[in-house]
Amino acid sequence: MEQHKIIEAMRELAGAANVVDAADDMAPHLIDWRKRHSGTAACVVFPRGVEQVSKVLAYCNANAIKVFPQGGNTSVCGGSVPDGNGNSILLNLGKMNRILEINANDNSMTVEAGCILADLQQAALEADRMFPLTLGAEGSCQIGGNIATNAGGTNVVRFGNTRDLVLGLQAVLPDGKVWNGLRTLRKNNSGYDLKNLFIGSEGTLGVVTAASLKLFPKPRALATAVLGFVTVDQAVQVGLTLQSAFPGELVGLELISKSEFEISLRHAAKARNPFQQTPEWMVLVELAASTGTSEALTERLTIALEQPLETGAIVDAVIASSEQQRAELWNIRHSVTEANGREGMGLTHDIAVPTYRIPDFVRQAGAALAEHYPQAVPVIVGHMGDGNLHYIAMFTHEFWAQVPDKMRMQSELSHLLYDIAAAMGGTFSAEHGIGSLHVEEMSLYKDAQELAMMRQMKDLLDPNDTMNPGRVLPPVSDA
C-alpha cells in the first residue's frame, strides 16, 4: 500500500492527533540511541488504548502493512527501529502510560505498556513497595519494551528477569484479537502458560499493551561494598560464597575488570577511585533487608568478608559507610556504558555462561583476542551472579577508523567469543535480546529443533508476518 494511503487509514483508526508523518517529528523514532540502526516508516502511530492497537493491527494484518512496535527505543540490538522498507508503520506505545492500579496489600501493580520504568519504580516506592527491575535505561525505557525483551539488569541475582516479575499480561494478537490475561494471582494452574510466550518474543507475536507486575517490600536496610581481587577466579569464588551466605539479601553482585573501572573513572562525572591502588578485578556487592538497620546488615556483610580478607582472597575492600559513599560506588558501575562510548570503539558481547565458568571464559576469550586481535583491550563488566558478562573488545577510534571491512571484523570477532561461550553451555545473548543484530547468530547457535518450534509458533500466531518482521527469527530459508 502506498504511504499516503497508510497514513490516511491510520488517522482514521487512531485519530489524526495520534499519527505523525512529518520527517522531523518521525526522525527520533527511526534511529536508535547509539545511532547504529535506522529505518523508515510511513508514519508513527501513538495509540491511546488497547482498542486502537487492536484496530490498527487488524487493518495492517489484512492489508499487508508491516508493524514495528516501539517502546522507549533503548534497544542495543536494533530491535526498536523499523526496517528500510518504508511502507510500514511504527507503533509507539508511549502514550499508553497509565498506572491502572497499584495495590500494596496485593503486592501488585497493573500498568499500561508505555509506562517508563523509572516512573513505575517511583510509584512503587510511594506505595511503600519496590518494583525491583533496574537497568541503565530506566529513565527512558518502557515496561512494554522491558517485557517484550525480558529485560535483565542488576537486580536479577535476587529477583529474576522481567519474566519473573510479570503476573499477567494483556496483548493484542497480529489479527487484532485482544487477549486479556491481566491477573495478579501467584498460583493459577488452569491451562497452558501463554504469557511467557509473549515475554521475550520482542513484539514478533503481538503487542503487549498492559501488564500486572509483582511488587516487593521496600528495603529498609542496605549494605554495599566493593571488593578487590588479584584474579578473576578469586572474585568468582568469593561471589559464589556470598550467594550461598545471603540468598535472601544479596541484590547485587557485579564484576568489573580493572580496565573497565579505569575507563569509568576517566570519563564519569564526579567519579572518585575508592582504592589507593586499583585491583585487577572488582566485585560490587549489595545486600538489602526489610527489617533491621543498615548498620546491622553492614556488620553481617563485614563478618562474612573477614575470612576471605584474612586468607588474601580479597586484597582490598571498601565498605560504604554512608548513602553518599554507596551512591559513589554505584556511580562507577552505572557510568560504564557512557564512559565506554567516550573511550573508544567497543564491540560489546552480552554473553552468559554458568557463573562458575566465568574465569574459564575470561581466560579463553582473552587468549583468543590476544592472538587474533592484539589491538583490542578486554573490558569486562557484568552481572556475575547470573553468569552474565558484558565482554567488550575495546579499540581506539584511530584504529577502528582504519579497519577496511568493519562489519566482517565485528562478526568474526564476535563469533570467536560466542563459540567459547557456546562450548560452556552459554549463550550469545543473555539479556539484550536478538533484535535485527543477532538474527544471524540464531541460525548459527540455536538448536535446529528449537528454531523449528519457534518458527511454528510464529507461523501460528502471525501467519502474515505482520509483526516486527526480520527480527528474532532467521529467514525461512535459513531455518
Place this chain on the structure above:
Amino acid sequence: MEQHKIIEAMRELAGAANVVDAADDMAPHLIDWRKRHSGTAACVVFPRGVEQVSKVLAYCNANAIKVFPQGGNTSVCGGSVPDGNGNSILLNLGKMNRILEINANDNSMTVEAGCILADLQQAALEADRMFPLTLGAEGSCQIGGNIATNAGGTNVVRFGNTRDLVLGLQAVLPDGKVWNGLRTLRKNNSGYDLKNLFIGSEGTLGVVTAASLKLFPKPRALATAVLGFVTVDQAVQVGLTLQSAFPGELVGLELISKSEFEISLRHAAKARNPFQQTPEWMVLVELAASTGTSEALTERLTIALEQPLETGAIVDAVIASSEQQRAELWNIRHSVTEANGREGMGLTHDIAVPTYRIPDFVRQAGAALAEHYPQAVPVIVGHMGDGNLHYIAMFTHEFWAQVPDKMRMQSELSHLLYDIAAAMGGTFSAEHGIGSLHVEEMSLYKDAQELAMMRQMKDLLDPNDTMNPGRVLPPVSDA
C-alpha cells in the same frame, strides 16, 4: 489398533522387559491413589531413555494410539490415569530416574523425569544445597509429573512454583521429535520461551523426559512458630506484615482453620495440641536463613511478633524451641490430607485469590455453604502467602452415603465456591491442575480468547490428539 498388536509393537520398541500387560501388574497404574479415577490401557510401557520415548510416541502418533503419561500417579484431578478406551498405552516414566548431573558450584542439577522428588531433595542436601520444592506427595511423586503439573507446595511463598525452579527441559513431542533444551543458564534471551509452554501442560503437548533444576543454598538456621488468631482478617493481616518484614527469609506461611486443626489432632499419629485452647485460626510460619543461628533467627521472629501480640491481633503463639518441636508443628500441617480422609467425605477446592481477599472469600464461601449445604463443615488449610486455600466442604460419611446424585451435588457446590473466587480475580485451580476432573470448569471459567489460543497450541503441537486426550482442554465443540 487391537490391544495385542499394540502390545507387540511396544515390546519391539521399548523391549519386552519394559512392557507390562498382565492385569495384576497394570492395576496399580490404572487407578489413582484416592480411588476416585480409573481407566484402562493395552499395556504399561516403562521406557529406559529418551530414544525409547521418542520411538514409542512416533509410533503411537502414526497409528492413532493414545498415550497417557504417568509419573508417581499422585494427581488429585484424575490427571495420571488413562481413560476408559483401552486401546491406548500408559507411559510410565518411573524407570528413567537417573540424576544426570549435580553441580553445587552451578547451583543446578540435571535429572531424568522419573526421579522421585524426595530423592532429589536428598541428593541436593548431600551436595550441600537445597531443592526447595516440597509437598505432601514428595515421597512418591516424580519430578516429571511435578513439571507437567507445575506443582506448588509449602515453599512457594519464597521459591515460587515448579515453573520457577526449572532452568531447562528435554521433551519429546507427540511426533517423536526430541527437543533438547537442557541448560542451566540464569539468563538467555535468544528467542521464544518454549519451556514454559510444556511446564503445566499436563502431558498434553509432549512428554518431559529430563530437566535442569535450580538449587539453592542449604538453610543453616530455621525459626518456626504457630500463631493463634480470633479472626481470619487478623491472621491474614499479620501474615502480610511478616511477608513484608522477611521477604528473603519467609519460607512457609500456612493458614489452618480450627476445624482443620482439630481433625488433624484427632487422626494424626503422635499429634499433640501445642495450645491450651485451640484458637479459631492458626498460621504456621517458618523463616530460614543461610547465615547465623536458629536462635538468632528465632529472636528476630520473636521481636517481629511482639507488637501484634501486644495489640491482641495474635491471641496465642507457640515458638518452636527445638527441632523436635518444629517437627511436631509441621506434623499437624502435613497430616491434614490423610486426617481429612478419615474424618469424613471432604469435597476439596484448590482455589486462589489475591492474599488480601482471603477473609472475604472465607466469609462469602462460609455464608454460601451455610445457606445451601448446612450439613457441610468448612475445613480450611492453605498456602496463605500465595493466596491459595484448600477449602474443604466436610460431610459425614453417613450424610454422604445418602446423597442421591453425588456428582451433581459436588459440581453445584464447587461452582458456588468457584464463582466466589472468580469474582475476586481468583482461580478454581491454583496448584492441583486440571486433569480430567476440571475440564468442565475450563469451559466455564476461562476467557474464550485464552481457551482458543490453548486450542491452537494443542492443534499445532499435537494435531492427532495423541497425548493425554481429554485432559486440560475442553472438547472442541465446547471451546
